[in-house]
Amino acid sequence: MPFKRAKAGKRAKDSLKQLSQVGPKERRWAVLAGLISVVGTIWALEQLADWVVRLANGQQLSGDLLVPAVLATLLAAGGQVLRMWISYRSATKLEVELGRALTGGSLATNDLGRQDEEEREGATLNLLTDGLERYTLYRQTFLPQIFSALAIPLLVVLWVLVRYDWLSGLILALAIPLIPLLVGGFLKVMRKVSSASRKERNNLAGAYLDAIKGMETLQYLAASARVAQQLAERGERNRQAIMRLLAGNQLVLFVVDLSFSLFMVAGATGLAIWRYSGGHLSATHAVALVFLSIFLLEPMDQVGAFFYVAMGGIAAGRGLNRFWLQAEDGATLQHGTAGAQALRQLSQGQQPSIGPSVTSNARETRETAGAASASISGHQVSFAYPQSGPVLNKLDFSVPPKSRIAVVGPSGAGKSTFLKLLSGQLSPSEGEISLQSQSASAFALSQASAPVAQTTWLFATTIRQNLLLVAPQASEAELWSALEKVQLADEVKAFPSGLDTEIGEQGMGLSGGQAQRLSLARALLSGREILLLDEPTSAVDLVAEEQIRDVLAGISDRTMVMVTHRAGLLPGVDQVWEVVDHGLNPLPHNEDESPLLPSSYYSERSTKEGK
Ligand SMILES: Nc1ncnc2c1ncn2[C@@H]1O[C@H](COP(=O)(O)OP(=O)(O)OP(=O)(O)O)[C@@H](O)[C@H]1O
Structure with a gap:
């Protein structure tokens, strides 16, 4: 001591x-x-x-x-x-x-969805x-x-x-x-x-x-x-x-x-x-x-x-x-x-190499960040909050490049904590997390991932400025391409001011689904290859959820880890992992390849969705 x-x-x-x-x-x-x-x-x-x-x-x-x-x-x-x-x-x-x-x-490095952390x-x-x-x-x-x-x-x-x-x-x-x-x-x-x-x-x-x-x-x-x-x-x-x-x-x-x-x-x-x-x-x-x-x-x-x-x-x-x-x-x-x-x-007298305000070539940063980080894995990863004790215990996991993993589990089990470990927001108490099989620091993880939270922080400015925040050098074509990918381009074109539409305080001028898709576009533009989604549809209705599911299904060039309570988002994912009893268990599949969810999860989902 x-x-x-x-x-x-x-x-x-x-x-x-x-x-x-x-x-x-x-x-x-x-x-x-x-x-x-x-x-x-x-x-x-x-x-x-x-x-x-x-x-x-x-x-x-x-x-x-x-x-x-x-x-x-x-x-x-x-x-x-x-x-x-x-x-x-x-x-x-x-x-x-x-x-x-x-x-x-x-x-x-952040999705800026964490103002309320x-x-x-x-x-x-x-x-x-x-x-x-x-x-x-x-x-x-x-x-x-x-x-x-x-x-x-x-x-x-x-x-x-x-x-x-x-x-x-x-x-x-x-x-x-x-x-x-x-x-x-x-x-x-x-x-x-x-x-x-x-x-x-x-x-x-x-x-x-x-x-x-x-x-x-x-x-x-x-x-x-x-x-x-x-x-x-x-x-x-x-x-x-x-x-x-x-x-x-x-x-x-x-x-x-x-x-x-x-x-x-x-x-x-x-x-x-x-x-x-x-x-x-x-x-x-x-x-x-x-x-x-x-x-x-x-x-x-x-x-x-x-x-x-x-x-x-x-x-x-x-x-x-x-x-x-x-x-x-x-x-x-x-x-x-x-x-x-x-x-x-x-x-050390060098120019800092991060942040839109300090890097001279953001695109270069985006490309290199993405290229090195397509797979993410963990070995004997444990985490405990000082105030509330152990949450996750000795997790071994591997997310292959460009795969889609859904993380489910009872409330308070540690799903968001798991996602924070992947994004480098928290560091494991024990064990290590790797990118491309190389042990990665919290900083490297933060550079490789783009988190999208339940409700996204959008700034009271234009759609263009909200996008340029993560990619200051992006061209007009790149902005539209990102909006296309999240099926928002037509809606933005229909706004009288297009990309220069003011979206108001926290994106109040947009519907919940539009705001969430704009935040997805921003994550895509960041060039990070790992998308970490925390309940991306919990704040939107079922119609918007379907659209977001389609958008996610169309994104095939990123690795995705998504925490969700919504069964509607599960079709199309490669694996479902359940966080339970401090561990992480891959769920077996039905014959039709759909994940076999445990009954406890069903009942929770039904309550959450008001069924
Ligand atoms: N900052 C924190 N400090 C202390 N304890 C925390 C903190 N954040 C979460 N916890 C505790 O860690 C446990 C896991 O929380 P976490 O948010 O990861 O669960 P979750 O599975 O995402 O829950 P939900 O589905 O309700 O969002 C909970 O018991 C929670 O109370």
Whole structure:
């Protein structure tokens, strides 16, 4: 056990390193620009000290004093503007790259029929949107800023040591170790409070998403007003907690800053007077020494002012790492697995090879994905959900290329789970799944298969855009050919806008059967050779079911595994497998080659179909 924990700890660390390697390398330029600005500020403070001394001596400020002052100010401001420009530009780049890597895969590899998967919790959504933004801002803007700010004490000491007086420089250097100690201590105190608040915010996001997803049910149960009230109260408590956190942060910062500033100014003034009266410092340098001692506290101020960005960014980075690790373990959604692959490629400086948004030649991807994956088999495959125990136990199966398998079985037996294993959405707890007799990772399975769910997620856009989603490069002829194959072409031609017909929210403008056939066309266009259908006709009437059965019968160039309760879909399949008692049993055939279904299945089917 300790070994396992140590290993997991090392992996998390490695992954953190890998994640930090993803993205543009512009941060070092931002740090450099920040350093230039620091030098400019030190110089400007020196000019200011010069003016103060001259004014105190009753001298006139001549015009030529303006030149170094203006130059110093330009250097300070220009460096700062440049640092911010580089930081924000590279943060945007990083956000796009990481975002594509983490989410792009889902568009390419999923049927998008899984918007309602429970794994896609609000917290994950929050992490991949808000969390991603926080992490990139922290990495590309906060870190360069704090790196250049942390160099201030060193530069100030060097400046004083070389230009003013070596002993004053050395004494000032004694204060340097106090600064990182203060900064570190401050971050530590605040981390705990901030982490609790962030967890609550993530939970809240999950609760909001849950309520939105379950809106219909809530209305049906007349519970929506109550839930809305509870959410509003939780939101208000959360807002007040954040306000308290911010106020506490400012108070701690104020007190620390004030006491440390007083200490530094008093110390530096004493030092300046002592060295000035000994004739080791000029009046200008003595005043500049006091000004610079205040500037020494800049790192502390920076951390205080941006601590919220830092805390949020660090926590979001950890969350993204966990997401990545889970994805690599294959224990999350397919999009995570594809995302992990893309992240790895990005961290190695390569262009990710998945997702319509990240691949330049989607057709090539489609062809290669299909070509390598026509047969799928499993050896001693077991699966258990952590929450509900073993579902499938030591399955051996083989789906030959271009065959059609129907999977039947009692409700809750594990049919959908079996399909998720085939699509790489879940990974076996034991055993392995192979493509073309080669052991396949969850990622390879996700690339080889095209799932079609009971109710398909269609986007509120045109038929054309819904199809192009999986095949951005498909020609007009390819789109029509896919529609022909699913017997939808004539209906689409009859729509006044044809392919450019808007289909409305979730395809509401189409009948259930049309929506399901459009989703089949999309699966065909994806070029994947394995179609995984989960109850493809459970949401349509018998007439539409017959049409879908004909469509499926006409698709002869794909391997098909279909979970169904509908006996109407069984004629034409090569084999029927029954999932029962955690196992998978091929059913025998009648003399007329129709599958011999067990009576328990019949009765369930009859109930389901209302017979
Ligand atoms: N995400 C999950 N977490 C925990 N348990 C789960 C999860 N998904 C399914 N299960 C459980 O695993 C078992 C198999 O579920 P699965 O959905 O695969 O069954 P099924 O045969 O497809 O059922 P149905 O015909 O009703 O759709 C059930 O007992 C179910 O409660």
